[in-house]
Amino acid sequence: MELIEIDQVNKVYKKGKKQANIDISFSIREGEILGLLGPNGAGKSTLIKQIVGLLAPTSGEVRYKGTNVLKQAKKVASEFGYYAQEPHALGALTAKEALLFTGILRGLAKKEAEKQTMGLLERFSMADLAGRPLKKLSGGQKRMIGIGTTIIGDSRVLVLDEPTNELDPLNRRLVWDIIVEQNRKGATIILVTHNVLEAERVVDRVAFINHARLLEIDSVPHLKQRVDGRLKLELTAVEGEAGYLMRRFEEWGDIQQTGENRLRLLIDKNRASSLLDWMVHTSDLPIDEYAMLPPNLEDVYLYIDGQKEKFAEERAANAIEDAEKVGSYVG
């Protein structure tokens, strides 16, 4: 069943006159974990804020169980747990109070709220910090309490904006475990993350967002099929030589620059041994390091994004060509 429907959502921020979401439509199924992935500034947080009803779309609407979220703010507030990127606003409360009060606000009896609060503090190894005000906790500790306030009371829907950001590896793992656990208990989960490799193991479906638009939405295995039959070559170029190296590798497959000196090439499996042979016998390639690996979800994203951009460039080039043709007929 479709629990949440995002229907032709457009968002233009008045201040920046920036169109942060363009014609976004998709549905979120009851019981799934959906990952929203995309680069900085793509429009993910904007979309999430509209899903929880904190921001009104410029046009289009978000429906929860068939009704516009903006028309049922109370229901959404009691059934959704929202973890925002911005730090907690309740700085004066203690860690325990923040959890306890949120639990009670979500409808838990005081005793149950206390039980869950103490359980979470123990689980986060923060029982000794229960009485400390949030503003006196470390960044990571504050974030863990934020995660706690999002899940306490077993919300039906969890909307998590970068839940593992700024956490150490142990807490990151704990948060992923909690996400899976809450989902097994019946929560539908929408999460934004840049931790694609960690997300890959947890999410059922992925929505790729870039340049304010939805690029693709599909299950992880289906998305990975897009790069079936390919291998990934990761290259570290000698300082300052990435551009030159890119040109040398262009003919072998889809190549992209992923860092100052880092390149990634997706190559047909059948051509991989010829490529390695060519690399071994070509002495003037400015390469520091390389590795051949199977592609992961991040590579799928870069591949899809690259294809779309190529397509857009081709369309633009064709349009110019057509305009020139028309011009020459007219002229």
Ligand SMILES: Nc1ncnc2c1ncn2[C@@H]1O[C@H](COP(=O)(O)OP(=O)(O)OP(=O)(O)O)[C@@H](O)[C@H]1O
């Ligand atoms: N309140 C605002 N007023 C004006 N422009 C905004 C506002 N919030 C976001 N934007 C702009 O809208 C675009 C999308 O921002 P958004 O925060 O949704 O991206 P994001 O995908 O969540 O990015 P990140 O991964 O960096 O968190 C950006 O260009 C951003 O600068």
